[in-house]
Amino acid sequence: xxYTPPGETRKKVYEFVRERILNGSPPTVREVQRAFGFRAxxxxxxxxxxxxxxGKLVKDSGKARSHRLPELGRVRxxxxxxxxxxxxxxxxxxxxxxxxxxxxxxxxxxxxxxxFALTVQGESMIRAGILPGDTVxxxxxxxxxxxxxxVALVGEEATVKRYREEQGRVELHPENDAFEPIVPRAxxxxxxxxxxxxxxxxxxx
Amino acid sequence: xxYTPPGETRKKVYEFVRERILNGSPPTVREVQRAFGFRAxxxxxxxxxxxxxxGKLVKDSGKARSHRLPELGRVRxxxxxxxxxxxxxxxxxxxxxxxxxxxxxxxxxxxxxxxFALTVQGESMIRAGILPGDTVxxxxxxxxxxxxxxVALVGEEATVKRYREEQGRVELHPENDAFEPIVPRAxxxxxxxxxxxxxxxxxxx
DNA sequence: TGACATAACAGACAAATGTCTGTTATTCTT
DNA sequence: AAGAATAACAGACATTTGTCTGTTATGTCA
Numbered sequence: 001x002x003y004t005p006p007g008e009t010r011k012k013v014y015e016f017v018r019e020r021i022l023n024g025s026p027p028t029v030r031e032v033q034r035a036f037g038f039r040a041x042x043x044x045x046x047x048x049x050x051x052x053x054x055g056k057l058v059k060d061s062g063k064a065r066s067h068r069l070p071e072l073g074r075v076r077x078x079x080x081x082x083x084x085x086x087x088x089x090x091x092x093x094x095x096x097x098x099x100x101x102x103x104x105x106x107x108x109x110x111x112x113x114x115x116f117a118l119t120v121q122g123e124s125m126i127r128a129g130i131l132p133g134d135t136v137x138x139x140x141x142x143x144x145x146x147x148x149x150x151v152a153l154v155g156e157e158a159t160v161k162r163y164r165e166e167q168g169r170v171e172l173h174p175e176n177d178a179f180e181p182i183v184p185r186a187x188x189x190x191x192x193x194x195x196x197x198x199x200x201x202x203x204x205x
Numbered sequence: 206x207x208y209t210p211p212g213e214t215r216k217k218v219y220e221f222v223r224e225r226i227l228n229g230s231p232p233t234v235r236e237v238q239r240a241f242g243f244r245a246x247x248x249x250x251x252x253x254x255x256x257x258x259x260g261k262l263v264k265d266s267g268k269a270r271s272h273r274l275p276e277l278g279r280v281r282x283x284x285x286x287x288x289x290x291x292x293x294x295x296x297x298x299x300x301x302x303x304x305x306x307x308x309x310x311x312x313x314x315x316x317x318x319x320x321f322a323l324t325v326q327g328e329s330m331i332r333a334g335i336l337p338g339d340t341v342x343x344x345x346x347x348x349x350x351x352x353x354x355x356v357a358l359v360g361e362e363a364t365v366k367r368y369r370e371e372q373g374r375v376e377l378h379p380e381n382d383a384f385e386p387i388v389p390r391a392x393x394x395x396x397x398x399x400x401x402x403x404x405x406x407x408x409x410x
Numbered sequence: 411t412g413a414c415a416t417a418a419c420a421g422a423c424a425a426a427t428g429t430c431t432g433t434t435a436t437t438c439t440t
Numbered sequence: 441a442a443g444a445a446t447a448a449c450a451g452a453c454a455t456t457t458g459t460c461t462g463t464t465a466t467g468t469c470a
Binding site: 196 | 226227228229230231233269270271273274276282283284285308309311331334335336339344353354401402403404405406407408409410
């Protein structure tokens with residue numbers, strides 16, 4: 001193989017490996033070798049070792065396909081989370097186990113709670129900048145603090161609302177004057193908090 | 206190992222593998238073996254093969270750590286895009302060359318135009334569900350179609366507005382009655398479209 | 411009960427993969 | 441020009457990993 005200026009191939013190797021990691025299949029040393037047409041395995045290994053030494057990659061010695069992006073620094077670990085559409089009570093567990101689609105998120109390495117995503121249905125949260133069709137990313141947790149936006153199961157349906165406590169009573173507030181607050185216990189409906197909304201995404205295009 | 210009712214261990218194996226795949230490191234057969242305390246490799250392999258036969262997993266024969274979730278075959282390519290904060294005209298190129306942070310997005314594989322992200326400053330787009338502090342993901346393009354939300358350079362500042370054409374004249378409309386439309390040419394300010402907003406993200410937490 | 415499917419085990423082999431030692435060519439630096 | 445650093449190569453070895461053949465135990469169901 002032709003000799004390239006110092007650092008040039010290294011950079012391309014890094015980009016190649018990073019791409020593969022983000023795609024979910026970190027390459028083996030020999031896959032890197034083939035991708036760059038090296039005639040020696042060691043050529044690929046040298047670059048990979050150097051990248052690890054530089055801190056741009058980390059790896060688990062001796063294991064296959066073990067290169068990863070460093071957790072600290074600029075890039076947080078990519079994580080795929082299940083994406084749900086409209087959710088009914090009974091279906092939730094099923095839906096989470098067999099979701100139709102996945103969403104890629106950058107997850108905090110310090111938080112190992114479950115994440116999932118769902119599509120917003122109604123217009124009840126418009127004032128909070130959450131529109132129908134938006135995707136909300138939810139962190140599973142059984143309780144919330146007043147003021148937080150939560151996904152709650154009221155009766156048979158999952159709903160996105162702002163969590164409040166008025167006179168020691170749980171209330172779910174819409175952000176739209178055309179809707180009324182929900183007072184779960186009073187309604188006698190089965191009620192539980194599924195989790196807290198930690199991100200909203202909306203795509204155009 | 207104790208014999209478990211049919212299907213029970215299978216399900217747990219699936220959940221284990223799925224979790225590992227979602228985390229970015231699909232397990233080897235022997236890692237599955239160890240995780241479940243099987244004394245034979247084949248025990249793990251049987252479960253994995255069955256899951257592939259059921260269509261719950263797919264794999265690349267002969268390769269290490271090659272189990273994948275079937276839906277992910279058509280997943281869009283992840284990309285890291287540079288993330289900018291407040292942007293002034295002259296700084297833009299510089300900012301793009303040395304961004305402080307990166308954002309992970311799932312990009313259409315058929316579109317190789319440049320993407321970048323920036324943080325929204327004002328309240329002018331509230332009615333469109335774009336709030337101050339939100340991150341907008343922008344696809345670089347020099348023109349837009351009426352109705353699309355764009356990032357434009359007006360004078361020294363980058364601004365997010367809805368693109369319109371009134372009587373053959375370009376107008377940048379805010380989505381907030383407290384703000385006035387911008388009519389670039391009339392103002393005599395340097396004007397250009399940086400790109401189109403293709404996604405909005407807002408995180409709480 | 412007997413036939414059948416499933417679960418788990420045992421031991422081995424082959425391929426893939428990570429690692430090592432040493433060499434040669436090219437570029438960079440002074 | 442000389443020395444140092446980098447890039448690439450060659451060939452081998454050890455470990456990990458995927459795969460295979462065959463056996464034993466447990467559960468299912470007519």
